[in-house]
Amino acid sequence: MNDSKNAFDLKQIVTKNKYLGLWRLLTGYRWLFIGATMSIGMAAVSRTAFFYLLRYFTDDVLGSETIRERLPWVALGFIGLALLQGAFTFYSGRWAAASAEGIALRLRDYLYDHIQRLSFAYHDKTPTGELIQRVTSDVDALRRFFAEQAIGAGRIIFLFLVNFIALLTLNVRLALLSVMVMPIIFVTSIFFFKEVSKRYEAFQVQEGKLSTTLQEHLSGVRVVKAFARQQYEIDKFEADNIERYRRGRRLLMMHAFYWPSTDILSGAQMIFGYFTGATMAIEGTISVGTFIAYMGMLGMIIWPMRNLGRLIVQMSMGIVSLGRVTEIIKEDRERLDSGTAVPNGPLRGDIVFDDVCFTYDAETAVLHNISFAIQAGQVVALVGGAGSGKTSLVNLLPRFYKYDSGSIKLDGVELYRYPRRYLRQQIGIVQQEPFLFSRTIRDNITYGVDRKVSDAEVEEAARAAAIHDVILGFPNGYDTKVGERGVTLSGGQKQRLTIARTLLKDPRILILDDATSSVDTETEAAIRQALENLMPGRTSFVIAHRIQTVMEADLILVLENGRIIQSGNHNQLINQPGTYKRIFELQSQIEDELEEELASVKREA
C-alpha cells in the first residue's frame, strides 16, 4: 500500500451526500475499483462473443467446403473465449477484493484509533454494544458493498446491456420484443427484496429475542430451580420459539412465491422470444445460427435480472451502514498532543485549583467554585457521600473532562497547556473497579510503560503490590492469561494487579479510590500494604473510605453537592464544628460502641 492511501483522512467521508461519501471512501482505490468494474464488463462481452462464435459455427462453418480446416480454429476459439472471460472475471474479483479489503482495513484501523481518542464524555453516553455493532457489522456491510454487491449489480447490468446491444445488432424487432417483461421483473424484484429484508429483520429480531430469553434463563437457572418454575419457563420459551417459527414461515412464503412466479414470467418471455425468433428463422428472416445465438443471449438477459433487486436492496443497506459509521467518525477526537508546556523531565506535582467549575452536559453543574492548593508529594483526601463530586474532581486532572471556568495550575502552569499525553504519563490511577485486559498477567502489569521491562522489575512491582505469591500460584505464573478458563481473579487481586501496574508506571501524581468494602479483611490488609508502598513521594488524591487514610492526609476536602464545605488538615478540622468533626467523633466512638455492645451481651447472660 502506498502513502497516499494511508494519508487519506477518513474524516472527509463525512458529508451530507451519501454517494459522495461512498466515492470519497474509495479514495486511493478508485482506479482499481473502476478497473474491476470495467473488467466485469469485458467478461460479459467475452461471454456474448461466445454466442457470436456459435452463430458463425452454425451458419458459416457447418456445411461449408472447408469445415475440416476451420473446425479446429472454432474449437480453439471457444477455449480462447473461455480464457478471456475467465481472466476478466478473475481480475475483476481480485481488484474488487483488493479495493474492498483495503477500504475495510483502513476503516478498521481508523475506527479503532478514533474510538480510543474520543472523549470520556462520548463514551459515557454511548453503549458498548452499539459501538461494537458499528465497527464490525457496519464495516463489513461496507466491505461487501464494494466487494460483492456493487460488482454483482454491475455484472447483471453489463450482461443485460451487452446482450441487449448484441441482440439489437442481430435483429432490432426481435431484441425489443425480448425485453418486454424485463421492467416488470426488475420492479417486482425490488419490491420483493425490500419486503424480504423487512421480514428478515423481523425474523432476526425474534431470533435475537430467543437467544436473549435463553441467555437470561440460563443465567437465572438457579432461581428457576429454587422456585420449581420449570414448566413456566418452558411455556415462556415455547412462546418465543413458536413466534420464531411463524416469522420464519412468513419469510419463507415470500421466497416460495417470488421464485416460481418470476420463473413463470421469465418463462413466458422466453417462450414468446423463442416463438418470434423461430418463426423468423423458419421464414428465413434470420439465419439458424442467429436463432441459436439468440437463444443463449436471451437466457443471459432474463435469468440474472431476478437477482438485481436483491443487490440493489442490499446496497441500500450498505449505504445505511455508511451513515452509521460516519456518525462515529464525525465525532471530534480528543487531541493528545495539543499544548505547549512539555517540561524536560518529570513534574514536581504542585497543584492549585482556583475557583473551578464543571458541568457534564451544560445542564447539571457538578463542581462549583473549587479552590485549594497542595504541594508536591502531599496527600489530599476527598471525603463525601455518593454524588458529592469526588470522582468528577479527580477526573479533571488527566484532562478527561474539560472544566468550564476557573483555573487549575500544575507546577504553576495552566493544565490546558500540558498535552494530554504528557499529563497522563505523569498521572497514575487506581480505580475502584479495576479493569484488566485479556492478556497475560505480565502484559497487564507492564501495560502502562512504553519500554522493555525486565522480569525482575515486574516481580518487584508485583511484590510491592502484595500479589507476587498469588501470581505464582496460577498454572502459568506470570504468563497466565487473564480470563482464561480456570483462572478467576477476585476483586481484591485485580485491584492489586492494577496497583502493580501503577507502581511500574511510576507516576508523579496518583489518583486512587481506596474502596475496600467488598473484600474480606485479609485482602484488605494486603491492599493497604500495597497502597502504602505506592503512595510515598507522589502527589496523591485519595477518594477516602477509611478514616486512617483521611487522618494522615495533608489536606482534607469535605465535599457536598459539588462544593467544598470544609478543608484543612486533620488537626485543623477536628477543632472546628462541622461535618468532619462529627465524622471523627462518630469514628472514635466505634470502639466504645463495640465495648458496650459486647458488655451488654455479657450482662444479658
Place this chain on the structure above:
Amino acid sequence: MSDIHFEEEEFETEFNGKTVLRILAQAKPHWPLLAGFLVCITAVSAIDSYLTYLGKRLVDEAILGQNRALLTEILTQYGLLFVLMAACVFGFIYLTGILGERIRYDMRKAMFAHLQKLSFSYFDRTPIGWIISRVTSDTERVAELVTWGLLDVTWGLTSIVTAVIFMFLINWKMAGIVFISIPILVVVGAEFKKYILTEFRQVRKINSKITGAYNENITGVRVTKSLAREERDLIEFQDLTADMYRASYRAAWLSALFLPVVQLISAFAVAAIVWYGGLQVDLGFMTLGDIQAFVGYITFMLWPVQEMARVYAQMQQSIASAERAFSLLDSVPDIQEKPGATDPGTIQGDIVFEDVSFHYEADKPVLSHFNLHIKQGETVALVGPTGGGKSTIVNLLCRFYEPTNGRILINNQDYTDLTLHAIHSKVGMVLQTPHLFTGSVRENIRYGNLNATNEEIEAAAKLAGADEFITKLEKGYEENVGEGGSLLSVGQKQLISLARAILAQPELFIMDEATSSVDTLTEALIQQGMERMMNGRTSFIIAHRLSTIKQADRILVIKNGTIAENGTHAQLIRAKGHYYRLYTQQFRKERETQVMDLPVNGVLVGE
C-alpha cells in the same frame, strides 16, 4: 457481555454413520415434507434436463424441418413444463423451508425441556455461551443438513444423472467424451474449494479476534487513556487487521479464480464437442440441435460440480454440530428421582445432616462427615470465611446437589425418597446476586407465586421493604426492570427477590448474602418484615451483616467444612473464639463505612 462474545470454535469431524442417521431421524416425524421436497427437486432437475432436449428438437425439427405446427407444439410443451416446474419450485422451497423450521423448533424445544432437568452441577461446569451455541447455531446447522444440504445433494446428483442420460440418448460417443470431463471437474473443483474454505475459516478466526479487540478497546478505554497507551494499542491492532487483510484478500482472489478454472475445463469439453460434433454433422451422423444440446448440458452440470465441495464442507460442520447438540440432549442429570419418590405435600419437620460428605471435584472435599440437627422453625445463621462451605450446606439442603456420602433427613425421611418438586416447591431462596427476568417489577415478584393477586404482591413488597422505591418508579409496579434487572441497582434487585421469596410463602427459607447491597437504612426497615417471615419457618441465613446474624436462634461458624462454633450470639461472644473475632472486625467495618458514606444532605447515618 463476555458470554455474548463467547468465542465459538469451529468444529469438523469425519462422517459418522450413527450421527448421520440420528440427524435424519430428526426429520422422521415430518417425513411427508421430506419426501415431498425430494420429489419436487428431482422433478425440477429432470424437467430442466428435458427442456434442454426440447431446445434440440426446436432447432432440428421445427426450424431446420420448417415445421410451424411442431413449433407450436414444442412451445406449448415448454409452457406447460414451465408451469409444472414453477409448481415444483414452489413445492421444494416451501417444503424444505417448513421442514427446516420444524426441525429447528422441535430440537430447540427438546433441548430447552432437557435443560430443565439438568442439575446445578451441569450448569457449574458448562459455560452459558456453550449452551446457547448448542441451542441456537447447532440446531440451525442440523436443520440445514436435513433440508438444504440434502436438497443440494439430490439436486446435484439428479441434474448430473439426467443430463448424462439425455446425452447418451442423443449420442453415446460424444456423451463418453463429456463423461470423462466430469471426474476431472469434480476433483479439481473439490480440491480448489477445500483450499478456499480453509482460507475463509482463517478469516473468521481473525475476525472474531478483531471483535474481541474492539470490545476491549471500548470497555477498557478509560484505562487506555489514563495509561496513554493509544499508540501501542493501535500498532498491535494494526497487526491484526493486516493479517485480516492478507487472509481475506487471499480468500477472495482464490474464490475469484475458482469459477474461471471450472469454466475453462468445461470449455475444453465444449471445444471437443464442437470439433468432433461438427465433423459428425458434416457426415450426417449428428444434427445441429444435438451439438447445441450438448453445450447446454455441459453448462448445466457445471453448477452442481461447483457447489459440491461447499456442500461437503457444510455437511462435515453440520455433523460436528449435531454431535455437540446431541451431547447436550444425552447428558444425564446428576440428581435423579428414585422410582417411587413421593410428594408428601409438606417438608415441615426437623432437618438432619447425618454424616454428610460432599465434594464438587473428586480430590477436593468440601464437607466431610458433617452432622447437624435443625429443629422445625429454627433460624440458623451460617458465618465464616469464603469457601468454608456455607453455600454448599444450603445447596445440599435444597437438594441442588446431593451428598456424596451420608444422608439428609427431612422429618425423619431420607430426602432422596421425595420428589425434587416436593422440596423445591417449598423452598424460598434469596441470593446475593439476585437474578431478575426481563419484564415488569410485578411480574418478577409474581414469579414466587404465579396465582398471587396484585394485593398480595404489593403486601409482599411492603414486607420486603421494596414498596417504597417501587412506588417511586415512573411506572410503579409496571416499570420494566431491563434485561437481567439491569435498570435497577443491586440493592433494589435484592429487595425484589426478597419480596418474590416472601410471596412464595415457603416452608424452608434461605437467604445467601441476600441483603448485602441494601443500604443500612433500608436494612433496618426490612428487619421487621424478615423477622415475621422467619417466625415459625425453618430458615437459613448466610450473611455478613451483624443485625441479620444476631437475630438467629443459632449461629454456626463454618470453617473448612466443619462446624467450628455453634451457639447463640451471646454464647459465642462470651466464648471469645472465631465468632468473637469475626463480630468485632465486622462491627468496626460496618460502622466505619456508615460514618464515611455521608448522605448528600449532610445527615450522618446512625445519628
